[in-house]
Amino acid sequence: MSSTPGTPTAPGTPTAPGTPGSPVIGVLALQGDVREHMAALAAADAAAVPVRRAADLAAVDGLVIPGGESTTISKLAVQFGLMEPLRAAVRDGLPVYGTCAGLIMLADKILDPRSGQETFGGIDMIVRRNAFGRQNESFEALVDVTGVPGGPVEGVFIRAPWVESVGAGVEVLAEHRGHIVAVRQGRVMATSFHPELTGDHRVHELFVHTVRTGS
Numbered sequence: 139m140s141s142t143p144g145t146p147t148a149p150g151t152p153t154a155p156g157t158p159g160s161p162v163i164g165v166l167a168l169q170g171d172v173r174e175h176m177a178a179l180a181a182a183d184a185a186a187v188p189v190r191r192a193a194d195l196a197a198v199d200g201l202v203i204p205g206g207e208s209t210t211i212s213k214l215a216v217q218f219g220l221m222e223p224l225r226a227a228v229r230d231g232l233p234v235y236g237t238c239a240g241l242i243m244l245a246d247k248i249l250d251p252r253s254g255q256e257t258f259g260g261i262d263m264i265v266r267r268n269a270f271g272r273q274n275e276s277f278e279a280l281v282d283v284t285g286v287p288g289g290p291v292e293g294v295f296i297r298a299p300w301v302e303s304v305g306a307g308v309e310v311l312a313e314h315r316g317h318i319v320a321v322r323q324g325r326v327m328a329t330s331f332h333p334e335l336t337g338d339h340r341v342h343e344l345f346v347h348t349v350r351t352g353s
């Protein structure tokens with residue numbers, strides 16, 4: 139691979155194709171930390187490509203929705219004609235992984251949405267935005283994530299949401315301070331925190347495994 143972990147690739151530039159047979163994973167490139175996810179996916183042996191329009195979805199085996207600001211991602215997804223195609227893709231079984239604002243975008247319901255704020259949905263959960271506090275209350279913490287071998291991961295929480303409640307079909311993968319911060323429902327997973335900022339690619343490897351195996 140020519141992409142080096144920690145050397146983010148410019149948005150719009152596909153990363154190295156990985157080894158033969160590597161899955162192609164899109165990163166929703168409307169807003170947020172797109173380059174960091176592309177670098178983490180490349181390090182986890184996937185070929186990462188930016189996704190900006192509905193037609194791009196046809197070329198990917200999985201999709202990452204980065205952190206950023208969920209109200210902005212929601213607005214841009216409508217403007218770029220991606221809201222309905224993405225909802226349909228999730229419904230049709232596309233593996234998707236959302237971090238932070240991406241977790242919010244995958245929630246079937248937001249407890250405290252801004253007016254007009256929409257989500258793609260896919261996980262039967264209710265999320266609370268900015269639940270861990272504002273920007274200056276951002277923090278890092280070690281988090282044990284079910285399915286991630288080798289000990290806890292460093293979780294970076296930036297204006298992070300938590301999951302207020304989940305439906306019966308949702309698996310809780312991690313909690314922090316008594317609040318749910320990582321979940322999975324079928325092929326859709328989400329974390330309140332940002333593993334793409336740490337240089338530890340194990341959460342991305344878990345997602346790449348889901349994309350490869352379909353489970």
Ligand SMILES: NC(=O)CC[C@H](N)C(=O)O
Pocket residue numbers: 204205206207208209237238239240242267268296297298299
């Ligand atoms: N780091 C983040 O993605 C912050 C998410 C932000 N609080 C939101 O509501 O979208």
